[in-house]
Amino acid sequence: MFACHRVSEERKIPLATLSFQGNSMYWWTALERVRRLHKDPPIEYWNDLRGALRSRHIPSYYNKELMDKLQRLQQKTMSVEEYRQKMELYMMIASIRESETTTIARFLSGLNLVIRDRVELLPYRDLNLILLECMTLN
Numbered sequence: 001m002f003a004c005h006r007v008s009e010e011r012k013i014p015l016a017t018l019s020f021q022g023n024s025m026y027w028w029t030a031l032e033r034v035r036r037l038h039k040d041p042p043i044e045y046w047n048d049l050r051g052a053l054r055s056r057h058i059p060s061y062y063n064k065e066l067m068d069k070l071q072r073l074q075q076k077t078m079s080v081e082e083y084r085q086k087m088e089l090y091m092m093i094a095s096i097r098e099s100e101t102t103t104i105a106r107f108l109s110g111l112n113l114v115i116r117d118r119v120e121l122l123p124y125r126d127l128n129l130i131l132l133e134c135m136t137l138n
Helices: 009-018 023-037 046-057 062-072 080-093 100-110 113-119 127-137
Strands: none
Touching (some): 009 046, 080 100, 100 113, 100 127
16 A cells, blocks of 8 residues: 555554554554653654564464475365465465475475376476466366
8 A cells, every 4th residue: 555655654654553443552552652661762664563563463483383384285185276376375474485496396295196296207497387287187
């Protein structure tokens, strides 16, 4: 929304916190008060607010559990497309950026053996080409 409306950095915090209600508003008010008491500077940048929100609302074990889910992800009864979407969702949420070859290896390792055995030996360098081939086998 900020980019769409070309909101400047100094206006992001006031606009975002204006929409806080209930517990979020109490949390924000308390956070501002504590920062003033400790003589910490106010939160002025969007990334700092995001960090504060994350530390408040996302448990410390969340990223580890997400990585574990991604590492253990298997196709099983999902279609190839459902499996791909779930893998990409986990990677997006975890902010994982990796090379195409690493993503391909990750994808292949979770495919059902029948599909993996047929696709793995082919010299693909693009995940989309692998998906197309998997669709014909599935």
